[in-house]
Amino acid sequence: MLFQRPSDDILYDALIARDPSYEGFVWVAVKTTGIFCRLTCPARKPKRENSTFYETIAECLEAGFRPCNRCRPMLKLGETDPVVTRLIDALDADPMRRWSEGDVSALGVDPSTVRRAFKRQFGMSFLEMARLRRMGKAAEVLNDGANVIDAQLDAGYESGSGFRAAIARLFGEAPVRLRGKGLLRADWIDTPIGPMIAIADTHALHILEFAERKALPAEIRRLQEASGSGIVMGRYPPIDEIEAELKAYFSGQNKGFRTRLAEHGSPFQRQVWQALRDIPAGELRTYGALASDMNRPSSTRAVAGANGANQIAIVIPCHRVLSADGGLTGYGGGLWRKRWLIEHERRMAER
Incomplete structure (x- = not known):
């Protein structure tokens, strides 16, 4: 059944009062700064409209927020696991690092011990957390107006060739080989609950999915096979249209969606x-x-x-x-x- 929690208004009052009774149960994410905090954080409190409340640290990270450096919400109060503390410190020092189990072992820590400790405390492994931190940092770069390719490179691809290889795996061919073909275009849409990828032609939207959906690569392959088209990064009008409608939706306006959808499926x-x-x-x-x-x-x-x-x-x-x-x-x-x-x-x- 759905988890019942206090309303956001009650939680905002608790944030203003720095009420410690919600410690470990609710965190606040601040849209204007891109960080998430404990409700007891000593930092200046955000406006109500800029505050979003989450029930787990995993949700905060998956939504693209990074932990506050003042209240350090990733660390438990009173009962800190030294293994967790050590790796959180390392992650805070270099949030863009691409961690591997070998890196964890190099610190003199057993990867299986780390995995259990992080799963127990956060519901995700350290490597999953590190990946989300990189993604959140990339979203921050995008919000600052950087090129999407630069953001993806910052998210962990060490070279342009690495990024092109990732695009080739996702879209099937390297972009340079798609010139002159009938093309679909794909672009990122940032939302409060994580980035989405939209794929469209000049007339309709074909795919709108959260970037982490496991079935996304298979959906893209089926779309390419069905349409006979290549896919490149870029935009057609339907992507702009759905982005505007999603912005209204996430701001609480129930206007519905009118972007034309491609007719796929039986x-x-x-x-x-x-x-x-x-x-x-x-x-x-x-x-x-x-x-x-x-x-x-x-x-x-x-x-x-x-x-x-x-x-x-x-x-x-x-x-x-x-x-x-x-x-x-x-x-x-x-x-x-x-x-x-x-x-x-x-x-x-x-x-």
Whole structure:
């Protein structure tokens, strides 16, 4: 079931009061500075509209925020594991470093011990945390107006050739070899819950996914095969349109999405995706209820499969579907994002 917590207004009051009762349960992320803090942090308090509250450090990192240097939210108060402290200090000193298990061993620490300690305290391994710190730093560079390629290089590719190799693995061919072909364009869209990648042609949006979705490379390969097109970094109008609509959505404006979508999927899948779009923001369905809404009560399993095949996140709101017992399940962008989106839309509906 969804985790119940105090409202953001109550949490903001606790932030202003530096209330220690939420220590270890809630952290505040500040949009204007890109950092996250304990609620007891001695730093100057942010404005209400610039404050976002998260229930785990992992969520803060996954959303692209970096830890505060004053209150050091990554370290537990009172019971600090010396192994954790040592590696957090090393990570704070060089957040752009690409760590490996060999680097951990070189510090005289057993990698399996480190993995268990970080999983126990943060719910993620040290190497996962280091990767998220690099991504957060890259997002910060992008926010400062840097070129997207420079940001990706800063995120951990030691050379231009390394970046081109990564693009080749993702899009199938090195960009220089795609000249003269029919091209789709791809670009990053930054959101409060992590970067998304959008792929479009001149008329419609083909893919909108969180960059960390494991199925993204397979989706891109299928798109290339189906369209016969190469993909290069850049923008067509549908990407600008969906970015503006996402900005309104994340700011709490429930205006809906009007960007034209490409017609992928089987007729049944498209029927499921339209049924998802018919669910009002702030409301939820189970897979069975969605099948009944479509007058296909015996097709629950097929509906769930079509739900998972959706490659237009948020716009086709597969996050509004729960398991039969009302629990969170099956979201490619991560269950923490699914919960965030549900709570965000609940607040929008209440307003």
